[in-house]
Amino acid sequence: DTAVSQTPKYLVTQMGNDKSIKCEQNLGHDTMYWYKQDSKKFLKIMFSYNNKELIINETVPNRFSPKSPDKAHLNLHINSLELGDSAVYFCASSQEASEQFFGPGTRLTVL
Amino acid sequence: SQQGEEDPQALSIQEGENATMNCSYKTSINNLQWYRQNSGRGLVHLILIRSNEREKHSGRLRVTLDTSKKSSSLLITASRAADTASYFCATDRSPRLTFGEGTQLTVNP
Numbered sequence: 001d002t003a004v005s006q007t008p009k010y011l012v013t014q015m016g017n018d019k020s021i022k023c024e025q026n027l028g029h030d031t032m033y034w035y036k037q038d039s040k041k042f043l044k045i046m047f048s049y050n051n052k053e054l055i056i057n058e059t060v061p062n063r064f065s066p067k068s069p070d071k072a073h074l075n076l077h078i079n080s081l082e083l084g085d086s087a088v089y090f091c092a093s094s095q096e097a098s099e100q101f102f103g104p105g106t107r108l109t110v111l
Numbered sequence: 112s113q114q115g116e117e118d119p120q121a122l123s124i125q126e127g128e129n130a131t132m133n134c135s136y137k138t139s140i141n142n143l144q145w146y147r148q149n150s151g152r153g154l155v156h157l158i159l160i161r162s163n164e165r166e167k168h169s170g171r172l173r174v175t176l177d178t179s180k181k182s183s184s185l186l187i188t189a190s191r192a193a194d195t196a197s198y199f200c201a202t203d204r205s206p207r208l209t210f211g212e213g214t215q216l217t218v219n220p
């Protein structure tokens with residue numbers, strides 16, 4: 001019954017590797033988001049998709065590539081991981097200009 | 112870019128006391144939202160106040176919005192230990208939601 005789910009919950013990997021995080025929402029929302037939360041808890045928007053179309057693309061290294069196969073899924077692929085990519089990544093969804101529903105987060109640690 | 116600033120950064124109170132957190136922002140907004148984040152968890156939406164509203168209540172929560180001062184406050188009355196969490200304001204200029212830096216609230220039993 002989880003509204004917004006993310007996998008994996010934890011990801012530990014070496015510098016230079018490529019990894020993906022998956023997100024799914026069963027709320028029927030049209031819009032999905034990826035956020036990055038750093039060690040100081042600052043939450044920053046990275047990407048947003050509305051009905052599979054990219055509508056927000058912040059200044060994020062192009063090593064980060066989002067993919068939305070359908071409006072219920074938004075995945076995040078990261079190439080050539082760097083130490084500075086270590087953070088908690090949150091997926092969220094919403095319907096129009098309303099509250100956002102967040103996933104549980106994926107804690108990425110790059111060694 | 113627009114960013115909410117929250118005050119205080121940390122607040123420690125005793126159970127039963129009220130907790131007030133403030134948020135200031137810089138540009139016009141559609142609405143302002145407050146979220147709670149428990150340690151190690153995702154954010155949970157608490158309340159949304161539209162730009163044409165001045166005050167809103169939800170249970171023990173009271174939110175005010177002053178668009179002339181570009182500020183909002185969140186009041187939690189009769190706090191409980193379970194209210195211990197980080198609280199974030201977020202300003203909505205759709206499709207973008209911009210989060211403040213958060214207030215860490217600790218409620219001591």
